Amino acid sequence: MTQLSLRAQLASALGRSAATLSRMTGRGDGSVIGGRVGLMLEPDLLRKLARDRKLALVSATNGKTTTTRLITSALLELGEVATNAFGANMPAGHVSALSTHKNAPYGVLEVDEKYLPEVLDTTGAGVVCLMNLSRDQMDRAAEIWLLAQKWRNALSGKPTHVIANCDDPLVTWGASTATKVTWVAGGQRWKEDSWSCPECGGPLERKDADWACRECTFHRPEPQWVLDDDAVIDPRGQRWLIDIQLPGLANRSNAAMALAVADAFGLSVERAMPRLREVTSVAGRYTTVERDGRQARLLLSKNPAGWLEAFDVSDPNLPIILSVNAQGPDGRDTSWLWDVDYRILRGRPVFVTGERRLDLALRLEVADVPFALCASFSEALAMQPPGRVDVIANYTAFQQIRSEFGRAV
Amino acid sequence: MPSDSALRIVWIYPDLLSTYGDQGNVLVLEHRAQRRGIETETVHVRSSDPVPETGDVYLIGGGEDRPQILAAERLRRDGGLQRAVTRGASLLAVCAGYQIMGSTFGGEEGQPVDGIGLLDLASARGPARAVGELVAEVDAALGLPTLTGFENHMGVTRLGPGVKPLSRTVKGVGNGDGFEGCYAGHVVGTYLHGPALARNPALADLLLSWRVGELAPLDDTRYEQLRQERLSAVLAQ
Numbered sequence A: 001m002t003q004l005s006l007r008a009q010l011a012s013a014l015g016r017s018a019a020t021l022s023r024m025t026g027r028g029d030g031s032v033i034g035g036r037v038g039l040m041l042e043p044d045l046l047r048k049l050a051r052d053r054k055l056a057l058v059s060a061t062n063g064k065t066t067t068t069r070l071i072t073s074a075l076l077e078l079g080e081v082a083t084n085a086f087g088a089n090m091p092a093g094h095v096s097a098l099s100t101h102k103n104a105p106y107g108v109l110e111v112d113e114k115y116l117p118e119v120l121d122t123t124g125a126g127v128v129c130l131m132n133l134s135r136d137q138m139d140r141a142a143e144i145w146l147l148a149q150k151w152r153n154a155l156s157g158k159p160t161h162v163i164a165n166c167d168d169p170l171v172t173w174g175a176s177t178a179t180k181v182t183w184v185a186g187g188q189r190w191k192e193d194s195w196s197c198p199e200c201g202g203p204l205e206r207k208d209a210d211w212a213c214r215e216c217t218f219h220r221p222e223p224q225w226v227l228d229d230d231a232v233i234d235p236r237g238q239r240w241l242i243d244i245q246l247p248g249l250a251n252r253s254n255a256a257m258a259l260a261v262a263d264a265f266g267l268s269v270e271r272a273m274p275r276l277r278e279v280t281s282v283a284g285r286y287t288t289v290e291r292d293g294r295q296a297r298l299l300l301s302k303n304p305a306g307w308l309e310a311f312d313v314s315d316p317n318l319p320i321i322l323s324v325n326a327q328g329p330d331g332r333d334t335s336w337l338w339d340v341d342y343r344i345l346r347g348r349p350v351f352v353t354g355e356r357r358l359d360l361a362l363r364l365e366v367a368d369v370p371f372a373l374c375a376s377f378s379e380a381l382a383m384q385p386p387g388r389v390d391v392i393a394n395y396t397a398f399q400q401i402r403s404e405f406g407r408a409v
Numbered sequence B: 001m002p003s004d005s006a007l008r009i010v011w012i013y014p015d016l017l018s019t020y021g022d023q024g025n026v027l028v029l030e031h032r033a034q035r036r037g038i039e040t041e042t043v044h045v046r047s048s049d050p051v052p053e054t055g056d057v058y059l060i061g062g063g064e065d066r067p068q069i070l071a072a073e074r075l076r077r078d079g080g081l082q083r084a085v086t087r088g089a090s091l092l093a094v095c096a097g098y099q100i101m102g103s104t105f106g107g108e109e110g111q112p113v114d115g116i117g118l119l120d121l122a123s124a125r126g127p128a129r130a131v132g133e134l135v136a137e138v139d140a141a142l143g144l145p146t147l148t149g150f151e152n153h154m155g156v157t158r159l160g161p162g163v164k165p166l167s168r169t170v171k172g173v174g175n176g177d178g179f180e181g182c183y184a185g186h187v188v189g190t191y192l193h194g195p196a197l198a199r200n201p202a203l204a205d206l207l208l209s210w211r212v213g214e215l216a217p218l219d220d221t222r223y224e225q226l227r228q229e230r231l232s233a234v235l236a237q
């Protein structure tokens, strides 16, 4: 459907071949290398591939991969959807996603927070979904107030329809320069990054979900959609039970955002909800792997806000394995461990592993949480009695566990 | 209920300056005091509230440029921290908090911003961000083992004659001139952000001992394991 120049067609095709080659040689899923090759041959490829499509961009610190997946599933109700399902969320990944589904009239792209302005400019996406901003891998990520400022500049004066979580003050501030915003009260579990007003720095007054600055006029906008525990209330006041398979409050929030985005595409809750229910696992998250009679459910958690969400999903009656690394994609600084309140684990059998297990071990000792230190995930798993166990791991630790089980998950 | 004799730990402005696990320093101080039978009471002072003058150990952490400027303004106007330090309280000032203690520091565009002048030092924005593990040998007068931790800042800090360098860097950038941090009286400033005291329990004990005197030894196996693992990983690079 997209009319591409010969050069762009060639770039796109060569990118796809590179991706296939990368997959065949086992070097990766190919989505990034393919996009890179394409962009090298035709720098304007992303703009060309995006043209004439209805696109939604999804950005946040946490939940963007899952929400992208939920929105994609919903929009399949309308037609073919191009998406970067492997979480390759920078322009090369976007090129790859759109090249792979050349004729898809719809696209849902997960976008790294830093890249949102650039990708919005390039693609001219009609819908942008913004969910939360919190501290994350500070040794390499931009500071979050700065990120929100860049979002403001990028959205200002554009016709883009923004769907934003008004329970997060920083997201609200980042979204509020947009011409058209649909506010979703999606909840905010982690509040440690929003005690002060993004507009003036004054203290934010909070009462239940509501918040307002004590020193200027910045306040929580009136939401059109409201997440209310296990249900969502739509702009017409109708209450819908969020009937999905992904566990936990954070995923119900992701689902509420997805329903509001679907609505912006003209898709009713009635039609979208059954599609959301089809999503059972996202790139290995929430999957259960099995070995020698032990069933381990894998939860990914990359930063303090993510750990709170994982604790919420985790079954308090089960033993729990925690695995922490500090490779490049995790952030090389483990300071964030001290922002997580681990006391909730007291009374549970806790097993600690990963390349930075000694950092976590000290953290737990100071929190008075007893634990067993294990040299590897396999060792931790072997220490479990047969039955279920929950696993929380950060990014590369999570990928290592998946690889160990052949990525069949 | 805390008694009058409880050790008072005051965490300054966690709403503005607690970007990098700064809470860890509070938790380590509490834990090390409590394990020795010293009762503690911790006060989290929001930036809209006055800083109490009667605390024993004060902590101020790291943060982004804008909150740093706000925190400096509020601390200057408040004056409570300055009075507490004059009374002999211990203070650990980390990263952005460390810079605030000086006469001036670099703002978000590199412009000079007034600090609170509690320590004889001046900071400015440096040419590049210093990110990574840091190792430094502490001033022998303090009798502390090797300093280890993580830094992430763009500051360059020049010390005046009123303070002494805390340590000499072996790895990392620190103040930017071969030294890292400073100390004067019962005040310690450092670029080691987040849970610096988790990596340097002897520094935590120094801050405590300035208020409560000699401390009983603790079983520091976990601390030592982490220190050794980090030091050997970093020095092998």
Ligand SMILES: [Zn+2]
Pocket: A197, A198, A199, A200, A201, A202, A213, A214, A215, A216, A217, A218
């Ligand atoms: Zn305000």
